[in-house]
Amino acid sequence: MHEKLRKKIISSEAGTATSAPANTIDIIRNAEVIATSESENFPLDNIVDGSTGPGSSQWVAGATGPQTLVFKFDAPQNIAGIVYEIEEREVARTQEICFEVSTDSGAHFREILRHEYNFSPDGSTFQREELKLDLAHVTDLKMTIKPDKGNLDRRAKLNHIAFLA
Structure with a gap:
């Protein structure tokens, strides 16, 4: 039986499949993902389909601007790392x-990390991050993507994300 990602879309103004490490939290079985938008041709499900690396499937926002x-985890999680x-x-x-975490079911969030990446079709086109963390009892993890600091007419993209226990 193939399980589906539980997701909710809310309004707002060729890779290879790899098996996940044993210490990876199964997002499909343990969380609901709430997103501000998704493109019909590049759904949110693509971030957890096991496809990684350059050319892998990806989620593309259905709207321009920050996403x-x-x-939202079904039970609190201890997170030792994030790979995206x-x-x-x-x-x-x-x-x-920007990553933020909550330990009180989303009532309050605290920022844990903020990164910037420069992409260029003639140079750097792919970014993989492996963050080592020590986060206990996380109920919600928020990822905010500002697709282009200089131009609000761009769409956010994400190929893959995994949380390590």
Whole structure:
């Protein structure tokens, strides 16, 4: 039986499949993902389909501008790391990623990390990050993607994300 990602979309103004490490939290079985938008041709499900690396499937926002993904865990999780991948082959842009966590079911969030990446079709087109963390009893993890700090007419993209226990 093939299980589906539980997701909710809310309104707002060729890779290879790899098996996940044993210490990976199964997002499909353990969380609901709330997103501000998704493209019909590049759904949110693509971030957990096991495809990783350059050319892998990806989620593309259905709207331009900043986007938010909230991973609402069914039970509190201890998170030792986050692995995520982003690919941009079409336009030069500076993307900003911000991660925040909550231990009280989303009532309050605290920022844990903010990163910027420069993408260029003639240079850097793929970014993979492996973050080592020590987060206890996380009920919600929020990822905010500002697709281009200099141009609000870009769409956020994410190829893959995994949480390590």
